[in-house]
Amino acid sequence: MNTRVREVKGRELKDENQEMSGSSMLIQALARENVDTIFGYPGGAILPTYDEIYRTGIRHILSRHEQGAIHAAEGYARVSGKPGVCVVTSGPGATNVVTGIADAMIDSLPLVVVTGQVATSVIGTDAFQEADILGITMPITKHNFQARTVEDLPRIIREAFHIATTGRPGPVVIDLPKDVSIASGMFHYDDEPNLPGYQPTYTPNKLQIRKLAEAVTKAKRPVILSGAGILHAGASPELLEFVEQQQIPVASTLLGLGGFPGTHELALGMAGMHGTYAANMALHEADLLINIGARFDDRVTGNLEHFAPQATVAHIDVDPAEIGKIIETHIPVVGDAKEALRLLNEVNPQPGESVRWRMKVDEWQQEFPLWYKEGSEYIKPQKLTELVYEKTNGEAIITTDVGQHQMWAAQYYKFDHPNAWVTSGGLGTMGFGFPAAIGAQFAEPDRQVVAILGDAGFQMTMQELSILQELNLPVKVLLVNNASLGMVRQWQQLFYEERYSNSLFPIQPDFVKMAEAYDIKGYKITDENEVAGVLEEAFNYNGPVVIDCRVHEEENVYPMIAPGQGHHQMEGVKP
């Protein structure tokens, strides 16, 4: 990566049991947690910390809006598996990261977010730039802290990293009052946090594993639903071994893509609202459903009354609260996906008699593949995604926002490896994909990172083009530009009798000129014949690129399970 940023030099670890300021403790603690990159934005209450950042030279990526910083931290966390660290100031700085925190919470991304706070002496007085960020983020964090004394700070930081990265990962907020970051105290950093109320279960109950193994042997129509838990646990090799041993087809959730190779013959692709016919029908007809690290999101299940009606449900999850939350579960396995699959592979159950089932599933795949109509005068967004797949040999890191472009990317980009797919799943956050791509590029400096975005979502966080310019970060921004809020427009067409209320964008900036204003290469494509060439040129260029690709504005995402319908009631499964 061709960056002009100073590399981390601030690794001079100070000795323990030394007197130092709170902000110094924070930077020392970050170094001990092997944090190499901070995403953030300064402000009044966090000034002492920024002074320490300046003096130590720890790498800090300056966003142009706090939302950019937190989504970048998310992208970094999603790709690296390490906690993303975000530092912002109090009040508006802190409230600007709320969306990202909620996004990380629902998609289980490990983040440590440090928010500045007004001095303890004025907390509660409606002081300048004061916001009750502890109260605001309580429901959208795995846990949060306010450091009330400098002596508490090292313990709090250690606990924050521990909580964020263990069990089911999630965001943790540390609220740091200005006087605490200035005050000086003894720095002591314990390795083992003392948290009696937080003891995640990693090793599953052997009895449940045995029950699951028996169910596998008995099953005639088994299917696996593979979620992001596979990625968090790093369980892809174990899953592949299990699947190949047992010959069980795998449907993936949106966030789980890449956990199992997308081009594998047993891969059914994504399940759910815009999933493949084969994945959804397999879930519907299965007699054994093994959910590994997914949370039965409503976009996956459709109408619960029709969900997997004949299946014995087994659910492996590190978070016990997910088991039985949505679907009655017959074989609950609380534990780490990697460990659970390892134990299952150890038991190595006799595969069930499911040859006919696999033939049936194959038939669905052959008969009802993903489809779109080619050959019109417009660029088809599906075709565009396929070309991105081709031109990157399926090896790029892809980030997206939420909506149509996201669904097409999920459908047509076959992820063969884990941690290459960065998308806002649970919260469905517009404006996520672009800054997330920046974070992803920092996590994987040598890989191709492509942000596939809608024109509307890009306009929510496009100010971060500054980072690409400043650091010459080779992120490729590909706008699937349909001059509308595509998914909103699609729903208005299908369910609101084509009353396109506020979903069409008749006026847009000239994205090429805008890229050029940031000294970034810009392309505009309107003809399908140009797509391959421009993509090739862009991907071969070692620097940032913005490609504004005008696609068919009325294209809809299919197939589809309409709201309230079950998996067997998909629409648009054939041309």
Next chain:
Amino acid sequence: MRRTITATVNNTTGVMNRITGLFARRHFNIESITVGMTENPEVSRMTFVVNVSDQRGLDQVIKQLNKQVDVLKVRDITDEAIVARELAMIKVMTGSGQRGEISDLIAPFRATVIDVGRESVTIQVTGDTPKVEALIDLLRPYGIKEMARTGVTAFQRATKKSNDQTRYSIIN
């Protein structure tokens, strides 16, 4: 079904906020919450009376509570041998002529009159919820002017004689 759940929690600022916020955002239906210090000043004990529709709903309440970092231990003690008590103060409209009658009425409940006014008396009663409710029912015809209840706090008995209902939970 109505269940009594106790939890020991870290006695830190905001812990009550965490728990009530959790109940509110998950749409758990609570009848009462009590909280107070325990023999260990760093630990508080909470007692919840919750209304859940089924076992799965109950499991969710317990699991979501367990997920909180500041929650140390959660237990559904409804079917265990427990002592559960609440305190109620009831201000009853009464002229001087009825005071004796009310005293007789509350005596079997071991309730006491803790305040007397010209037109009312205030009665204090402690006990389990059915007992408190029974007294309230008896007092209602006199006209209840005001009432305050603490909610239930509960404890397991020293000698455990469970009523033997098998419960299924993947946590316990």
